[in-house]
Amino acid sequence: MNFELKALTAAAAAREKCDLLLVLVSEQTALGSDAIGTIVSHAVKQGDFALSCGKQLALYQVPAVAARRVLLLGVGAGSARDVRNALQGCAAALKAEGLEKAALHFAFEADAKAVACAVQTLGDATYAYTHTKSQAKPLSLKKVTLGVPSKTAAVAAAFEIGVAQQEGVAMAREWANRPANHATPTMLANAAKGIAKAARMSCKIHGPAEVAKLGMGAFMAVAQGSREPLRFIELHYNGGAKGDAPIVLVGKGITFDTGGISLKPAAEMDEMKFDMGGAASVLGVFQSLAKLQPAINVVGLIPACENMPDGAAVKPGDVVTSMSGQTIEILNTDAEGRLVLCDALHYAARFKPAALVDMATLTGACVIALGGLRSGLFSANDELASALQTAGDAAMDPCWRMPLDDEYADGLKSNFADMGNVAGRAAGAVTAAKFLQKFVGDIPWAHLDIAGTAWKSGAAKGATGRPVGLLLQFLLSKAASAKPVKTAKVAKAAPAPRSASTRKRAASTASKAGA
Known part of the structure; x- marks a missing residue:
C-alpha cells in the first residue's frame, strides 16, 4: 500500500x-x-x-x-x-x-x-x-x-513511523499466515536474507552442521524428528555507533508444532502453523527498521525448525544437553519452544546486549490468564519491564507484567537432569519463563508470551502481527534516549564449563538434527 x-x-x-x-x-x-x-x-x-x-x-x-x-x-x-x-x-x-x-x-x-x-x-x-x-x-x-x-513536524514523523510499522506488521502477518509447507525454516531464512539487503543490515544463516558445532543440543533435539532441516537465523541492523551494545530480539520459530511424541489433539492443530509468531515478529521488526533506519544496533535471532513425531524424534524422559552445558529432562515434547529458545538465549550473550527480549507463542496457560488482549510480560528487570509496558501502551499493542518469584522454579527440579522442561499445569506461563531465565545470566532480559495475541481463531482466523508494534516502539524509544538499560541482579545460570566432552555429548544427543 x-x-x-x-x-x-x-x-x-x-x-x-x-x-x-x-x-x-x-x-x-x-x-x-x-x-x-x-x-x-x-x-x-x-x-x-x-x-x-x-x-x-x-x-x-x-x-x-x-x-x-x-x-x-x-x-x-x-x-x-x-x-x-x-x-x-x-x-x-x-x-x-x-x-x-x-x-x-x-x-x-x-x-x-x-x-x-x-x-x-x-x-x-x-x-x-x-x-x-x-x-x-x-x-x-x-x-x-x-x-x-496542519502538517507539523511531529505529525510527519508519526506518519513515517506508522507507515514503517504497518509494513512490518504486514510482513509478520504474511509469514505467520502461510501454511507450514510454504513457510519452512529454509523459507524463513531466505526471507531474512531478503530483508538484510537493506542498508546497514546483514544476515547469517546457521545450518544443522553449524548448530551442532555450537553445541545447541536442546534446539537440535526438537528438530531431529523432522525431515525439514533446521535453520538458526541471525540478523543484524547496525544503525548505532560501532561498539554500542545492541538490543537482541529472539523469536521462537517453530514452523509447525505437532507436539512431537506428546502429540496434540487433532482439533485446531492446523493453527500450529502460527507457532512461529515470534519469529515472524522479528522479521517484521527488521522490515520496519530497514525503512526507518534509526540510530540503534539490533540483533535478531530465530531458531527455526518443526516439531514432528518421527521415529527419530526426541522422547519423553530423554535428557539433552543445552549449549550452556545445563542438562534438560524432556518430560513433555510439546514444551519444545523453551528448548529452542534456551540455546538462542545463551548464544545471545556473545553480543553483550544492552537488553535481551524474546517473544514466543509459548503457553496455553498465558491465554487462560490474559486472553487475546494483552501479551504476557516477564522480567526481573524493572526498568526494562517498564520500558516495554510503556512501549506497548503507546503502540496500542499492550502487555501485562507477570510474576517471576524464585519459588516458581521449584517445579522444574528433576531427578535425572539439571532441570525438567515442564513443571505441571499450575502457573504454566510463569514456570516456562522461569525455565528461560536459567539461560540468560545477568543480562537485562524480558520474555513476551504472545500465545494469546499472535493470532485469532474462528471466523477471523489469522495472524495479528503482534508484537511488532510494541517492539518497534521500544527500539525507537531507546534510539531516541540512547540510555542503556541498567543491569539488575537476577539469578544467574551457573553451568559447568563447556569441555570438549560436554560438546561432544550435546552433539550426539541429536545427531540427526535437521536430517
Missing part, C-alpha cells in the same frame, strides 16, 4: 480526486460552510449521523465533492483509540472492487499518535492473504492519502 500525507483543509478535501473519501469527524470539530461541513451539519441535524465513535454514514456522488463515494465516520473525542475503532469498521468499504485511490480527511486537529494509528489501522484493514489462493484477486486499492489540517 502506498501512503501519502498532505495538509488538507475541509474545502481542499472536497476537491481531492479519489474513489472514496473517508471523513473523520470528532465531537470537537468546528463545522464550516464548505461542502463537507454542510453535509455533516445537515446529517447530524436530521439524526442520520452522530459524532460518537463508530457511527457511519455512506454517501454517493455528493454535489461539490470530487470523490465518488463519501463515508462519514464519527470518532468521538478523536483520540488514537477512537480513530482506530472507527476505521476498523470500514474494512469492507476499503476492499470494494474498483476502489483504487482513497483519501482520509481529519476534520479536526489530530495529534501525532492518532495519525500514526490511522495508518496502522488502514494497513490492517486492507491486508488480505492471497499466497496460496489460486482464485484470489489482488486488492484494487493502491494509494491512500491522509489529509490533516
Whole structure:
C-alpha cells in the first residue's frame, strides 16, 4: 500500500480526486460552510449521523465533492483509540472492487499518535492473504492519502513511523499466515536474507552442521524428528555507533508444532502453523527498521525448525544437553519452544546486549490468564519491564507484567537432569519463563508470551502481527534516549564449563538434527 500525507483543509478535501473519501469527524470539530461541513451539519441535524465513535454514514456522488463515494465516520473525542475503532469498521468499504485511490480527511486537529494509528489501522484493514489462493484477486486499492489540517513536524514523523510499522506488521502477518509447507525454516531464512539487503543490515544463516558445532543440543533435539532441516537465523541492523551494545530480539520459530511424541489433539492443530509468531515478529521488526533506519544496533535471532513425531524424534524422559552445558529432562515434547529458545538465549550473550527480549507463542496457560488482549510480560528487570509496558501502551499493542518469584522454579527440579522442561499445569506461563531465565545470566532480559495475541481463531482466523508494534516502539524509544538499560541482579545460570566432552555429548544427543 502506498501512503501519502498532505495538509488538507475541509474545502481542499472536497476537491481531492479519489474513489472514496473517508471523513473523520470528532465531537470537537468546528463545522464550516464548505461542502463537507454542510453535509455533516445537515446529517447530524436530521439524526442520520452522530459524532460518537463508530457511527457511519455512506454517501454517493455528493454535489461539490470530487470523490465518488463519501463515508462519514464519527470518532468521538478523536483520540488514537477512537480513530482506530472507527476505521476498523470500514474494512469492507476499503476492499470494494474498483476502489483504487482513497483519501482520509481529519476534520479536526489530530495529534501525532492518532495519525500514526490511522495508518496502522488502514494497513490492517486492507491486508488480505492471497499466497496460496489460486482464485484470489489482488486488492484494487493502491494509494491512500491522509489529509490533516496542519502538517507539523511531529505529525510527519508519526506518519513515517506508522507507515514503517504497518509494513512490518504486514510482513509478520504474511509469514505467520502461510501454511507450514510454504513457510519452512529454509523459507524463513531466505526471507531474512531478503530483508538484510537493506542498508546497514546483514544476515547469517546457521545450518544443522553449524548448530551442532555450537553445541545447541536442546534446539537440535526438537528438530531431529523432522525431515525439514533446521535453520538458526541471525540478523543484524547496525544503525548505532560501532561498539554500542545492541538490543537482541529472539523469536521462537517453530514452523509447525505437532507436539512431537506428546502429540496434540487433532482439533485446531492446523493453527500450529502460527507457532512461529515470534519469529515472524522479528522479521517484521527488521522490515520496519530497514525503512526507518534509526540510530540503534539490533540483533535478531530465530531458531527455526518443526516439531514432528518421527521415529527419530526426541522422547519423553530423554535428557539433552543445552549449549550452556545445563542438562534438560524432556518430560513433555510439546514444551519444545523453551528448548529452542534456551540455546538462542545463551548464544545471545556473545553480543553483550544492552537488553535481551524474546517473544514466543509459548503457553496455553498465558491465554487462560490474559486472553487475546494483552501479551504476557516477564522480567526481573524493572526498568526494562517498564520500558516495554510503556512501549506497548503507546503502540496500542499492550502487555501485562507477570510474576517471576524464585519459588516458581521449584517445579522444574528433576531427578535425572539439571532441570525438567515442564513443571505441571499450575502457573504454566510463569514456570516456562522461569525455565528461560536459567539461560540468560545477568543480562537485562524480558520474555513476551504472545500465545494469546499472535493470532485469532474462528471466523477471523489469522495472524495479528503482534508484537511488532510494541517492539518497534521500544527500539525507537531507546534510539531516541540512547540510555542503556541498567543491569539488575537476577539469578544467574551457573553451568559447568563447556569441555570438549560436554560438546561432544550435546552433539550426539541429536545427531540427526535437521536430517
